[in-house]
Amino acid sequence: MSLRAIKYHTGHLEVLDQLQIPYVETYNQVRSAEDAWHAIKEMRVRGAPAIAIVAALSLAVELHDLMQRGKLSSAAEEVEVYIEEKLNYLVSSRPTAVNLSDAASKLRNLVRARIQLIGTTGEEVARDIIQAAEQMLLDDVEDNRSIGHFGAKWIKENTPLAQAGKKGAVLTHCNTGSLATAGYGTALGVIRSLYENDDLEHAYCTETRPYNQGSRLTAFELVHDKIPATLITDSMAAALLARKSANVSAIVVGADRVAANGDTANKIGTYALAVLAKYHGVKFLVAAPRTTIDLNTKSGEEIIIEERPKSEVTKIRGPREGGDGTGALCMETINVAANGIDVWNPAFDVTPASLIDGIITEVGVAEKDENGAFHLEPLFERRLVLGGFGLFDGCEECFDLLFEAGEVVLKG
Numbered sequence: 001m002s003l004r005a006i007k008y009h010t011g012h013l014e015v016l017d018q019l020q021i022p023y024v025e026t027y028n029q030v031r032s033a034e035d036a037w038h039a040i041k042e043m044r045v046r047g048a049p050a051i052a053i054v055a056a057l058s059l060a061v062e063l064h065d066l067m068q069r070g071k072l073s074s075a076a077e078e079v080e081v082y083i084e085e086k087l088n089y090l091v092s093s094r095p096t097a098v099n100l101s102d103a104a105s106k107l108r109n110l111v112r113a114r115i116q117l118i119g120t121t122g123e124e125v126a127r128d129i130i131q132a133a134e135q136m137l138l139d140d141v142e143d144n145r146s147i148g149h150f151g152a153k154w155i156k157e158n159t160p161l162a163q164a165g166k167k168g169a170v171l172t173h174c175n176t177g178s179l180a181t182a183g184y185g186t187a188l189g190v191i192r193s194l195y196e197n198d199d200l201e202h203a204y205c206t207e208t209r210p211y212n213q214g215s216r217l218t219a220f221e222l223v224h225d226k227i228p229a230t231l232i233t234d235s236m237a238a239a240l241l242a243r244k245s246a247n248v249s250a251i252v253v254g255a256d257r258v259a260a261n262g263d264t265a266n267k268i269g270t271y272a273l274a275v276l277a278k279y280h281g282v283k284f285l286v287a288a289p290r291t292t293i294d295l296n297t298k299s300g301e302e303i304i305i306e307e308r309p310k311s312e313v314t315k316i317r318g319p320r321e322g323g324d325g326t327g328a329l330c331m332e333t334i335n336v337a338a339n340g341i342d343v344w345n346p347a348f349d350v351t352p353a354s355l356i357d358g359i360i361t362e363v364g365v366a367e368k369d370e371n372g373a374f375h376l377e378p379l380f381e382r383r384l385v386l387g388g389f390g391l392f393d394g395c396e397e398c399f400d401l402l403f404e405a406g407e408v409v410l411k412g
């Protein structure tokens with residue numbers, strides 16, 4: 001099976017149906033924003049970066065189709081209204097991951113800027129959107145590789161085991177790999193990078209109840225890449241950290257929204273792991289692209305947490321062991337709770353910044369200052385010094401020389 005959640009070429013988009021993974025590899029064609037809305041809402045596509053990219057590409061595909069059939073209005077203003085409506089609709093699919101609304105506002109701003117130009121046609125507006133959506137797909141993989149690099153480097157430099165010249169184990173939660181992004185992954189990208197550098201003793205992944213993204217998706221990716229790994233249920237994490245021989249030196253998770261103060265919304269169960277990490281003196285890291293950082297949300301208190309259906313807790317779906325006798329998979333739904341019990345099913349929780357040691361982004365790792373506060377704004381400055389994200393405050397010419405020498409990375 002392949003590790004691609006998104007298959008795209010201009011005018012054609014397919015998404016891997018993650019409800020069937022790891023048992024069956026089925027791709028669903030996405031022809032419109034409406035198809036994407038359903039794929040996201042029904043969890044066939046998931047993971048904060050992946051849902052944002054699929055939403056953007058679905059609009060690109062829809063606009064491309066309208067152009068091909070000669071149905072796109074030539075009036076730029078009409079195309080703008082059409083795009084705005086589609087973006088608002090797409091954003092309504094899931095509320096917690098900010099990447100989706102971030103992608104939508106970037107596309108919205110692009111259209112608004114374009115129609116300021118006198119004589120702009122509807123087709124030019126559509127082409128801008130298609131190009132921007134395609135760029136998001138390309139950028140995500142590149143950003144994830146940088147996240148992997150910075151995260152692995154940080155772990156090597158800041159965890160006692162690595163400082164003693166030994167390899168450590170890393171625990172992760174939910175799925176943050178190729179299937180949750182355009183490729184490589186965020187937290188799982190850090191694990192991949194450690195493994196590629198021969199700096200990883202072992203990876204542990206949680207099952208991630210109730211939706212089992214860990215046992216179904218992360219475990220699948222770890223097995224696929226032949227990374228030495230072990231699956232645990234969520235409730236085993238404390239025992240794992242207490243077990244000295246497990247050598248867990250860091251917990252690395254992804255994020256759905258990082259507030260300006262560093263409070264982080266991620267898959268339910270993340271907060272519990274951060275509390276455990278603090279108790280056991282294990283480093284706790286969040287790995288996420290800057291598209292997941294929401295400077296407009298001041299703290300975790302402002303983050304809307306999606307609540308999902310009871311049935312996700314009371315039932316489990318999977319193939320019957322032994323199949324149906326003919327070799328074909330026989331998918332079944334099993335009840336795992338007492339009939340009539342009330343259920344609370346928040347899809348995410350918020351980990352306070354005080355429990356987070358570092359936020360790994362594609363431009364470096366943000367750490368807290370001596371007062372325990374994160375400062376995430378500099379991550380968005382254009383002049384970032386590679387390897388840290390210290391801002392370059394020298395003269396313009398010096399900056400240009402450093403940039404030419406590859407010493408700085410221009411982002412933002």
Ligand code: MRU
Binds near residue numbers: 187256268
């Ligand atoms: O509900 P899901 O499956 O979309 O949740 C996914 C997560 O919470 C991930 O950990 C998060 O989006 C980070 S993805 C790189």
